[in-house]
Amino acid sequence: MGTSLAQWGPEMKLHLGCGSRILEGFINVDARLSGNVMVDDVKTLSLFKLGSVDLIYACHVLEHVCRHERSSVLDRWCGILKLGAVLRVAVPDFEKVIHLYQDGVPLENLIGFLYGGQDYDLNFHHYCWDFQSLERDLKNAGFTSV
Structure with missing residues (x-):
């Protein structure tokens, strides 16, 4: 079925890599179609314009991106966020592991x-971080308050 951008009001919040976890009030984005999910590549988010998004929630998504693409992905995520908007990101913490x-x-x-x-083609991790390396990658992409 999927969903479209037309139904969203002035506040646009993205839940990236949602799988079957649908969050109310969010545009739930995943590579695989299921229920009320918008299908898009989380690496490019081609459906979203620069400076158009209020919040990105990416819980255990970034580690699924090839390590050589992580910088361009974070650059893209930073670019589609409005000035002062928020990225909430969670990745496995190598130090804690x-x-x-x-x-x-x-x-x-x-x-x-x-x-x-x-358990499926996209469910492989390609990179890991500790706090310092994630902070570095986020700041290099233009995020200021980490």
Whole structure:
């Protein structure tokens, strides 16, 4: 079925890589069509104009982007956000994964954080961050308050 941009009012909030988790009040974007999901590539977000988005929520999406494309993806996300808008991003924290392992959590319980679920073609992780490296990548893309 999908959804269209025409139904959205003045505030545009994107939920990227939503899968089956539909958030009320958001344009739910995913590479795979299901329910009220807008199909678009989260790397390009070709359906959205520069300076048109109020908020991007990308929870466990960025690590699915090829490491060589991460800078251009963050540049694009920064570009479609309005001045002063917000990016909420969550990625697996490599430092925390290491600490869990050192604290005795079995490796097989941590593999998904590093490599993704791998239950379909797009569910693979291509990069990982700790806070400092994510902060660096975000600032390089033009985000100012990290």
